[in-house]
Amino acid sequence: MKTFSVGLLLAGTVAAPACDLCSIYNVNAAEGTRNHGFSFSLAEQYTHFGTVQEDGREVSNPSHQYLDSLIAQAVLGYTFNDWATVQLNIPVIAREFKRPVGFYTDHGNESGQGDLALVGHFTPVRYEKMHTTFNWSVFGGVKFPTGDSHRLKEEFNEIEVEGAPESGIHGHDLALGSGSYDGVIGTGFYARYRRAFFDATVQYSIRSEGDFNYRYANDLMWSAGPGVFVVLEESWTASLQFVASGEDKGMDHFQGEKALDTGITSVFVGPQASFTWSDKFSAEVGVDFPLMLNNTAFQPVPD
Secondary structure, eight states, rough: OOOOOOHHHHHHHHHHHHHGGHHHHHHHHHHHHHSSSSEEEEEEEEEEEEEEEEEEOOOTTTOOOOOEEEEEEEEEOOOOOOEEEEEEEEEEEEEEEEEETTTTTEEEEEEEEHHHHHHHEEEEEEESSEEEEEEEEEEEEEEEEOOGGGGGGGGOOOOOTTOOOOOOOOHHHHHOOSSSOOOEEEEEEEEEEETEEEEEEEEEEEOOGGGEEHHHHHHEEEEEOOOEEEEOOSSSSEEEEEEEEEEEEOEETTEEEEEOOOOEEEEEEEEEEEEEEETTTEEEEEOOOOEEEEESSSEEEEE
């Protein structure tokens, strides 16, 4: 885990209150929430699942099984006005894994397009003054079954071989899509006073049954944390934020029965740095460290 001192970061920064509001406006525009018209963003997330847990406790991993997940997401957005934006999310997924299958080792990969999502964002409350900003937004949309779900077939053929190491990586972990139409709803807010800010987001996914009689569980995800603008100029900004995030997911269902090794409640913490240039470009980078991972049954969990 990494920490930072707000006082030290601000010590070498010259305040420029006359342009603070312009800078904040440019931040919103660069992130695609103010400029009318099209926007494009690209996100990349890497997760390494190398630790195996059973009912929330780490257990031995004699077969050295692991799952590496790399998700790239292209987002094409269109902003109609200051309060309405629509986005098309296009994920591309690559996964590499090693797992025991009986007394043998299965080492492979799976890659391709995931499930598309179309999401509308609305900002009914937007308050912006020189030293104070408060925005409240809501969003909702639909996920479409465009990803390949053939890995879910493995759920029909899973057997345990006596004396062989147990595998925690299954078809539902490797499938690129669910074969289901799902809903997503959420809300978030952003508050700023001078150079300090705080934002939070909550998202809830509502799942339906997809291919091969498999239904992923509904999923609650959240993220929140305080931050500070290290640089707040009209031409560019830089900020640092401490972010806590988490997930609460129940058990999936397969052929009407609970899949016992699919539930998890997790909490992560870590730093995030964000940058904007003018009102046209923004970028951010962050890292999450697991603080609490409470899973059901036998699963690999994120490191």
